[in-house]
Amino acid sequence: MATLRDVARRAGVSIATVSYVLNGTRPVSPEVEARVWEAVVALGYRPNRLARGLRRKRTHVLGLIVPDSANPFFAEIARGLEDLSFAHDYSLILCNSDGDPAKEQRYLGVLIEQQVDGIALVSASATPAHLALLQERGIPFVVVDRDLPGLEADCVLADNFQGGYLATRHLLDRGHRRIACITGPSDLTPSADRVRGYRKAMEEAGIEPLEVWVRRGDFRAESGYHAACFLLSLPPSVRPTAIFACNDLMAIGTMRAIGEAGLSIPRDIALVGFDDILLASYVIPPLTTVAQPTYEMGRLAGELLLRRIQARDRPPARHLLSVRLVVRHST
Amino acid sequence: MATLRDVARRAGVSIATVSYVLNGTRPVSPEVEARVWEAVVALGYRPNRLARGLRRKRTHVLGLIVPDSANPFFAEIARGLEDLSFAHDYSLILCNSDGDPAKEQRYLGVLIEQQVDGIALVSASATPAHLALLQERGIPFVVVDRDLPGLEADCVLADNFQGGYLATRHLLDRGHRRIACITGPSDLTPSADRVRGYRKAMEEAGIEPLEVWVRRGDFRAESGYHAACFLLSLPPSVRPTAIFACNDLMAIGTMRAIGEAGLSIPRDIALVGFDDILLASYVIPPLTTVAQPTYEMGRLAGELLLRRIQARDRPPARHLLSVRLVVRHST
DNA sequence: CTCACGAGGTTAAACGTTTAACATCATGAA
């Protein structure tokens, strides 16, 4: 609770001098400097960042909005961003939108009021309309993971199309022809791009995927389970011999369904996931999956943010991070 | 960027009046109130929380320090706390200590400077010394998951002792006598308490556990694998027929070791884990484990924090949340 | 001996709120 004034009084100087010593913003004589430091440690002085932020119009705080920070994928992004923030002496405010645009909007408001220096967000809505709020106020932001069509802004994405393509190609190379795909909510670009990659690979192989092979999920394990149950119930002639699940959680749900059906992976059904979450290597059999540089995405988002805070009017940067197929034992 | 002054000017009143309207802290005539609101929306006015915090000495921001927010256990706690914070219009600053007391200390400093209203932490160090910083400044805080001996403070813990006891009892009830235990780093109270529960149950059953049955791990899957390999290599007469792993990750490592040894779960060896992470229900066979109310712990931590912010000098509350045995097919 | 200058200190005005204290005015009781 000691304030600049207290330190100044104890050191017998003005508060301006103390400030100069603390920030090194102006030369101060050695004796005075020593007295000031003595007072600082004696009083356990800590600068008040609110006051500083108010005056400097820079808070050294960033905001992160994700649909669900308990989801390992977003948790990893958050971790990457937090690490970068800490390294640059920024703090991070964490927000969960639950995929609800209205909640996201409220959080944007809070972050603005909190005067954060920048915002990273995995947007809950598919259109960039709600970001006008940020743009007109000139608040730096970067969109992560999900592309917003027609938005002029920094963004960092994984190459989901490429990922879907690689996964499917891998299954095709293993000799599979009847390959199913369990998608995410289709209006989210990561999901849609993965499916596009799947279709592209199939097309290149001269296969027209049956409509029933493409099942819609919601990125949660439960939905993968249900989709897989449906696929397994198809008549043998059209039943898929391989499944590409658009994320690992749904792949794990799929594993359960396959196990319960008394089938074996990969002998009866091959399986590829997406994300390479930690669990993927621990399930039995270990899951072949497409790894995204999740942590890296968080870090990079932070870097772009800091860079833009420095120079507000650089042209927007678009980063497409490449993914990589991790072959394990489920294929 | 519009400020109170701008709103006041447009509405033709003083800034005090605007403040009263916005906060409803004093009655204002209907016409004036209407003019103020008109100006507020026209200008897109947003209060500056820094200024407000500076003046009110309340920021409506909480801090959370965990070892690793990407770890699903802590991520879930964070989620619980964040949800509660949002519901009460608080923001949450997320900090990762990496289990390093020095880093934790730096974060404490940052949070203090940030003038957070309260701090929840899963402490990285085993002694409460570093919390003196908070106590002498009277900053509300609550310790979560890990107990700090001799600390007078709010805390929320899972009943790890009970969990260890339940797990072991369950194995005893199944007829097992030679039961091993794979522990975590022993200086962390959650791990130590689980082992105590194990010993208590064994003692009640009149069994003196052999020293070799208690193997130390580090909560990671790899260490569970190694510990299990050792246990399986024991001569048949003392080789355990059941294993209690102090967390699910190590249990999963154990499963791998058992599988590689050509043994079957639960026929040859029964297995119980701890935590009930998502994966536990997806491995084959699904893992019997002890579930902690993780999300609840986060929420409760938030509740205690807010309660203490209201009334700083209540006696400290100690919450021991009960755990529950989830029986699946590994036993 | 002046005087410009640099070094090293201080003063005071912001930053955007909240809130105690004060001003004004109509109202109704005495």
Added chain:
DNA sequence: TTCATGATGTTAAACGTTTAACCTCGTGAG
């Protein structure tokens, strides 16, 4: 008629910093 009262507005002082502007010396050049 007078005056306390309540309703509703304003003024100005905080909150804890940063920083431009100013002040005061001693020093060395002219």
